[in-house]
Amino acid sequence: MNTIDISHSEEIYTVSQLNRAARLLLEGHFPLLWVEGEISNFVVPSSGHWYFSLKDSLAQVRCAMFRPQNRRISVLPKEGTHVIVKARLSLYEGRGDFQLLVEHLEETGEGKLRQAFEALKKRLTEAGLFDAAHKKSLPAFPQCIGIITSPTGAAIRDILSVLKRRYPVAPIIIYPTLVQGETAANHIVNAIQTANRRKECDVLIIARGGGTLEDLWPFNEEHVAHAIYQSKLPIVSGIGHEIDFTIADFVADLRAATPTAAAELITPQIEDVFAAxxxxxxxxxxxxxxxxxxxxxxxxxxxxxxxxxxxxxxxxxxxxxxxxxxxxxxxxxxxxxxxxxxxxxxxxxxxxxxSPLATLQRGFSITSRIKDQKILHDSSQVSIGDKIHIRLMQGQLECTVDDNT
CATH class of the missing domain: 1.20.58 (Methane Monooxygenase Hydroxylase; Chain G, domain 1)
Structure with missing residues (x-):
């Protein structure tokens, strides 16, 4: 067998060293990626981790989604489901398999909205709309509260219930608007501008109940974000549920997890005063x-x-x-x-x-003249026949002076 003369200056890798170097190169060079494809070969072993392939018409790639990440997914993916994943590029050293380590997974329809959401979020961040320095402080004791929401939804009922219980002294003005659909964003912008123009309130709540990303999309429109940013009145957002985040939440002066929480955040309660x-x-x-x-x-x-x-x-x-x-x-x-x-x-x-009561408890008393309530220190301060009042630990006496020696 022929031998190859290798210079001592040339490094020789073992297979494990090669795979480790390749993994570190992939993980260090590529950021988190969004990848779209169809799920196949989906497997869930006893560990609870998910293993599957993501494919299109020309190629496929192995994927792993570990249990801490997949616990956030409410619906188990199925074979053939078209999805978009957020993942890190890696390599499984034991087999030398190229793979994606998935952080987030969602079906494609919602995924496109999510991509648009992330792109707008990045653009508005760079434009400074989310800067903390621009956030306005909320009044400690609001004089008038404005609510921008649907007048018939569950959100307005929850908000009014909380305000009645916590802070019934403040008048409330509702600026009715659509909160879902193609024209809802324009209605929301108009409501914000109307509230600022009329200057009736010193704080605003923008709210709606929960829903899908598509349902909440009017609050992710760019012109809604600019209307919130340009508002002279402080705005608290209470949109969806605790897990829902919209562009409006990032621009608002304060984000509440729910409409109910928004009403609680803007109102003081008597217990808060005692808490000082x-x-x-x-x-x-x-x-x-x-x-x-x-x-x-x-x-x-x-x-x-x-x-x-x-x-x-x-x-x-x-x-x-x-x-x-x-x-x-x-x-x-x-x-x-x-x-x-x-x-x-x-x-x-x-x-x-x-305490004077402690002095009385030890057997002493407090004596005063009844006519002028003056405390007596010396017998010369009274005359025979004067009436005096004696305070004891338990009870009191009224006496007449017979002798003042």
């Missing part, structure tokens, strides 16, 4: 939430790092460390609350010691 007395407690809660948030961000970063290295041991260690931090924070919270209670008991004891 618990300032220290709130500060502690905010501190704990911020700390947990930073720990969660660290955990997310660790998860992304594991997508390339995938060592289960490290993931378990990170989860254990997060549990330890959380338990430590809970103990810290309890300790601080106990310290506050101890200080409160000490102050209460000091206050009780200084």
């Amino acid at each position: 007395l618990n300032k220290d407690k709130k500060q502690l809660i905010r501190y704990i939430k911020q700390t947990l948030y930073h720990l969660q961000q660290q955990f997310i970063f660790a998860q992304k790092h594991l997508q390339q290295q995938h060592p289960k041991r490290r993931l378990a260690e990170q989860a254990q460390q997060l549990d330890f931090y959380e338990a430590t924070l809970i103990r810290l919270q309890q300790k601080i609350l106990n310290d506050y209670q101890t200080k409160l008991h000490i102050l209460a004891a000091k206050l009780d010691a200084l």
